[in-house]
Amino acid sequence: MNPHSDTLTTADGRTALRMVRRLAHPPGKVWAAITDPARIGQWFPSEVAVDLTPGGAMTFFMPGVSGPAMTGTVTDVDPPRLFAFTWGEDHLSWEITPDGEGSLLTLVHTFGDRFGGASFASGWHLCLTGLSQLLDGDAPAVQPDTGELHEAYLEQFDLGRGVVEDTADGPRIRFERQLVRPAEAVWAELTEGREPVTGTPAPKGFTAEGAPAGPVSEVRAPTTLAYACPPGGTVRWELGSGTGHGARLVLTRTGPPGFDTDAALAAWHDRIEHLAARLMDG
Structure with missing residues (x-):
């Protein structure tokens, strides 16, 4: 089969x-x-x-x-x-x-x-x-x-691909991916033992190349983290229930008009696939 x-x-x-x-x-x-x-x-x-x-x-x-x-x-x-x-x-x-x-x-x-x-x-x-x-x-x-x-x-089935969406505030990239471990395990992998605190830089696990760790604006462990991404924009991680196989990740990255969405798609795809591989190893 x-x-x-x-x-x-x-x-x-x-x-x-x-x-x-x-x-x-x-x-x-x-x-x-x-x-x-x-x-x-x-x-x-x-x-x-x-x-x-x-x-x-x-x-x-x-x-x-x-x-x-x-x-x-x-x-x-x-x-x-x-x-x-x-x-x-x-x-x-x-x-x-x-x-x-x-x-x-x-x-x-x-x-x-x-x-x-x-x-x-x-x-x-x-x-x-x-x-x-x-x-x-x-x-x-x-x-x-x-x-x-x-x-x-x-x-x-190519289900890990991200998309670019147009919004009133500028372009936004979005990924939705089913993971194979529960939200608590994903959160532990992302935080690496350093729990996020509002107003402080986001933990490195929540960042990707070209998305520097600005201050955390929202955090609800183990499901949500959002932070500012200089020079303008926001990164938001959300972990939902998905299919029951594990957590469903929805990640968005907004940016100012004209920001390099192709580079952002590539960087975040690499980051999410690295996360998925680490979860499998764990």
Whole structure:
């Protein structure tokens, strides 16, 4: 199961992850494994109850999560070819086509959070590995991703790239990147034991080449730090919840009209990727 055969495309604010796997089993056997709740629960990340009719209800019981279960609706049922359903605001389509004595299984997961694409891809990669093991007659035994698979997908899908935005106050560069460690671990790496204090220079970990450490204007550990960036502008770090894989970093750097956005994009890309590598090492 080669992650490099998987694709991520975005259009009209929605992103589609497409993953294709060849399985050495006929369509009917694959169909049973992806629609029978007793089998789904062995490779899918939750227990499932399903009314296998178009418009039927689906309920997802996530292990270790209290409170109401997630719900969805079956949108397509065409055995043994097509099974599709909603999962919250997402849509999942499973299509099975004959391929010799086996089958091709195509999963298309459509969602709104483009920057979560690597998390979804790495999660589905493991699920599909477990599904293959189940079909082969083995008990699914898949080790959780420690981050390497996530980072491989993030690089493949080019999800670490920053953008330049025009604002009323001048140009702004923006990066949004899913990380694989929680905010507390990211904050510890950035501060290196020196907690930021308003009015004092930002710790070196929060800076990049061409972005000198001006005075901190806002700090809320372990989620937010902003500081002035001479000769004009502001750098702001925000760590949110993301996909649950780890913290979601949003970094912005504003500057005066005419500041070198190309150089800033390159410098901050290098800084963020260095941070991601350090978090993996840790």
